[in-house]
Amino acid sequence: MTGPELAEAGRLLAAARRPVVFTGAGMSAESGVPTFRDAQTGLWQRYDPQELATPAAFRADPALVWGWYEARRHGVRRALPNPGHRAVAAIQARRPETVVITQNVDDLHERGGVPAPVRLHGSLFAPRCSACARPAPIREDAAAPGAGVAPGDAAAPDETPGPPDGPLTPPACAGCGAPVRPGVVWFGEALPETALSAAVEAASGCDLLLTVGTSALVHPAAEIPLVAARLGAPVVQVNPVPTPLDAICAVNLRGPAGEVLPMLVRAAWPDADAG
Secondary structure (H helix, E strand, O other): OOOOHHHHHHHHHHHHOOOOEOOOHHHHHOOOOOOOEEEOOOOHOOOHHHHHHOOHHHHHHHHHHHHHHHHHHHHHHHOOOOOHHHHHHHHHHHOOOOEEOOOOOOHHHOOOOOOEEEEEOOOOOOOEEEEOOOOOHHHOOHOOOOOOOOOOOOOOOOOOOOOOOOOOOOOOOOOOOOOOEEOOOOOOOOOHHHHHHHHHHHHHHEEEEEEEOOOOOOHHHHHHHHHHOOOOOOOOEEEOOOOOOHOOOEEEEEOOHHHHHHHHHHHHHHOOOOO
């Protein structure tokens, strides 16, 4: 990333009135949240995440799939928003019409100051009934978003129990008694219609799309930046490595989100508190 590239991206951001921020797994990885395909620990090392994240896997072994997602949620609960999340909140504070669209299933945007991101792939913190779709509460000892510790910090002896390292029977729906499932989008499932429509509408009407930490390989979510580009909005990418989006971007800023986004916000608004 060069000084002129950062300056140009800052100019585009400052000029925008309806920006969209589109985030992927790289954003949360800097908070210590493993990406979907990262190696697991303990029992989970035996399993391919893509084989667990399917409706068929849940039907075949609900306890195995629920236990894996509870382990993931436990890891998210212990993570903290990083400076990149706070920089996104700073953009939204400057430009209230900003729409944040995320592929991530954690709650770090909310805890970082963005109250209502558009969630294309659902949330680990919104389980629902596998039969009637009734929302289900999260157990107190396994939820508590915001109770995280910094990555690498030691846990106090009296903290809540560690993540499950094996199958865990899912709770039963209070309405119909069917097993509760994770509130995420599995392989083979369609994206939530409301979220997808909101994302396409935002990308269609934006005057800048900022894409952060996404590989641009997971479809149809990866189409969102293309929608903005086709309609003439400049696209700025923040990513440590090249992606398929490079060719359509007005500016490519190479580097991790937690470092680049605060610099970008300050380039746009020198007086900003960028986290």
